[in-house]
Amino acid sequence: MPRSIATRLFLSYLAVVVVGLAAATITISGLLVRYEDDQTRLHLGELSAPFLTAIQTGIRAGQQPRDIVDALTEQAQAADARLIITTPQRRVVVDSDGKLINVILPQPSTANFGEFTEGSEQWIFTRQQLARAAVGAGGLGFIVVARPRAVFTDTLRSLLPSLALSGLVALGFAVLVAALLSRTITRPLRDLVAGVRRFASGDYGTRVPLAGPSEVAEMGTAFNEMASEIQRARGSEQAFLADISHELRTPLTSIQGFAQAIVEGEARGDAVSHVAEIIHREARRLVRMVEGLLQVARLESGTQAIGREDVAPARLLESAVAALEVQAKDAGVTFDVAGAEALPSLRGDPDKLAQLFLNVLDNAVKHSPRGATVHVQGEREDGAVLVRVRDSGSGLPQGAQTRLFQRFYRGENAQRNGAGLGLAIAQAIAQAHGGSIKASNVEGGGAEFAVRLPIAR
Numbered sequence: 001m002p003r004s005i006a007t008r009l010f011l012s013y014l015a016v017v018v019v020g021l022a023a024a025t026i027t028i029s030g031l032l033v034r035y036e037d038d039q040t041r042l043h044l045g046e047l048s049a050p051f052l053t054a055i056q057t058g059i060r061a062g063q064q065p066r067d068i069v070d071a072l073t074e075q076a077q078a079a080d081a082r083l084i085i086t087t088p089q090r091r092v093v094v095d096s097d098g099k100l101i102n103v104i105l106p107q108p109s110t111a112n113f114g115e116f117t118e119g120s121e122q123w124i125f126t127r128q129q130l131a132r133a134a135v136g137a138g139g140l141g142f143i144v145v146a147r148p149r150a151v152f153t154d155t156l157r158s159l160l161p162s163l164a165l166s167g168l169v170a171l172g173f174a175v176l177v178a179a180l181l182s183r184t185i186t187r188p189l190r191d192l193v194a195g196v197r198r199f200a201s202g203d204y205g206t207r208v209p210l211a212g213p214s215e216v217a218e219m220g221t222a223f224n225e226m227a228s229e230i231q232r233a234r235g236s237e238q239a240f241l242a243d244i245s246h247e248l249r250t251p252l253t254s255i256q257g258f259a260q261a262i263v264e265g266e267a268r269g270d271a272v273s274h275v276a277e278i279i280h281r282e283a284r285r286l287v288r289m290v291e292g293l294l295q296v297a298r299l300e301s302g303t304q305a306i307g308r309e310d311v312a313p314a315r316l317l318e319s320a321v322a323a324l325e326v327q328a329k330d331a332g333v334t335f336d337v338a339g340a341e342a343l344p345s346l347r348g349d350p351d352k353l354a355q356l357f358l359n360v361l362d363n364a365v366k367h368s369p370r371g372a373t374v375h376v377q378g379e380r381e382d383g384a385v386l387v388r389v390r391d392s393g394s395g396l397p398q399g400a401q402t403r404l405f406q407r408f409y410r411g412e413n414a415q416r417n418g419a420g421l422g423l424a425i426a427q428a429i430a431q432a433h434g435g436s437i438k439a440s441n442v443e444g445g446g447a448e449f450a451v452r453l454p455i456a457r
Contacts, residue, residue: 036149055085081147188208254282340378342378346454367393
């Protein structure tokens, strides 16, 4: 079996055409046989009437049946026919060819037509009953006019050159069509293979044209979607590596510089304590950053265990507000929580969910001006708990609705001492619980974060 799809398709089409030609040949041959038989019966029916009249007339005139048949033999041979006279029991008494004397002919099948075999030759015959006067005179029963079926062979032989030429033309046309069809189907596959090889070699911008049958085009679409997703993932990976390198460089540079100052003796006395405090603060910042990255990675990969308990959303919001009380007071921001008591319970990890709301509320406090109020509204919607957190800040920058959930993303108005991981962690926690977070700008200024979490079943 050939391994090439093009060769297999070509041979398959060719086999279908050959089988079709063979079936057509058999069908045409059968139709020709039937047509020839019908024509033979029609011709025999036309011949039998004048021969019957002539034989009955001769018998009435006192002639012998043998003599009558001999007189009509030349006429019968001219019509490619054979004259036979039988008794009522179908026994042959006269045969123009003289070969079937005393032979019992078969009973006609239908409408006085039948067939008999003489040696290797088949004959079709029709019989007509002689008049009673003739039967009484000679004890005869029927006149039989027969014609060989071998006439069909002559017909087929004459048609064979035309049939063979037509078959060769059809076969040549089929070969051409099969080659074109196989090439049409396999060309998109070859383009797809070439695209895959270019992509594997590092050309991540490779896309394949969508051509060919629907299944092949669908395969090309799937490849293009996969290539786009891999290219996007690699772009995100490179951006992440660049971001983390930048974020880690700042605290590491501070730690290295101040530590070097202590080692080289540039920091003495009270300055050592101040330098050590800076080193400690930057080291804690590094630890928080690394822990945040690990937490996001574990949540996104599903390797971090998630507890499953019934938790009241009101208790989660209350603990988050209490944890941010000092920070909000220093920033001059207050909280307005409404609708939380009527919310149904959530099913999830209490600590992770508390961290989710703490990060979202902390982000709202950081982006609210002094004297503003952070509004927290809880409601039930389509089998889920929806908590809306709205601040009164400057709103989201253009195109930041999705980017702000990326690791290390910070808007223009964000605090520089943050790691940019709070919302990324919140989104990872929400998705680990089957929920989501969406951000949008609101009329009148400010941004709103909608946290959707499924209720406990």
